[in-house]
Amino acid sequence: MEISIAVLGDLGGICKLSFQINTTSFQHAPNVFTHPSRIGSDEKFWKDQLEINNSIVYVAKFEGTVIGFITAKITQNLDVSFLSTNKICRIGTIVVSENHQSKGIGKMLMEYAEKWAKDAGALEIRLEVMEFNKSGQRFYETLGYDIQSRILAKPIAQQRLRADSSRHFSDTSPTLRVSLRRDLRRASLRRGFFDVFPSSGSKAGKRVLNENDVVK
Secondary structure (H helix, E strand, O other), X not given: OEEEEOOHHHHHHHHHHXXXXXXXXXXXXXXXXXXXXXXXXXXXXXXXXXXOOOEEXXXXXXXXXXXXXXXXXXXXXXXXXXXOOOEEEEEEEEEEOHHHOOOOHHHHHHHHHHHHHHHOOOOEXXXXXXXXXXXXXXXXXXXXXOOOOOXXXXXXXXXXXXXXXXXXXXXXXXXXXXXXXXXXXXXXXXXXXXOOOOOOOOHHHHOOOXXXXXXX
């Protein structure tokens, strides 16, 4: 296993792992994350990440296959007078293939990012972890991370089905997709709204509408 700076040839592996983590994130927090339509749909985003100044993407490879990656960037406050101007390294995404977890790969990726941050003059590393990700929280705690702030959220309106939600039916036939959209429009007229993606606290929040679902 080796760790190196990501190059364009690693995009396929990065997108595959991105699909893995995005699928899990959507299942637990559908009000925050969008449903990943297919592997590679976010390739442009990751390609751009490789080219951003003051940032880094490391990949972990096993026998030539990308099995993990981490992104990090350096930020510095120069605008807000009451905040420190120290350089901060911010971890964006870290993910390890499900088949290679609990082998120390995540720790190695974090160590590479930390060394890069020190060399770039950062005095601190910050990251965010979702509340549902208890294993991730424990992982960061073992590396010496502690809670510095909290992001709180309060829903103030029921989430509506977005106009581009038809991508959830991309694997169905055109005729079925038209039928599903027609049924959804009828349901919305009857009820004013419909809760396709309710809050993560409900059991229904972990389901994705598909061709077997009936909107009543």
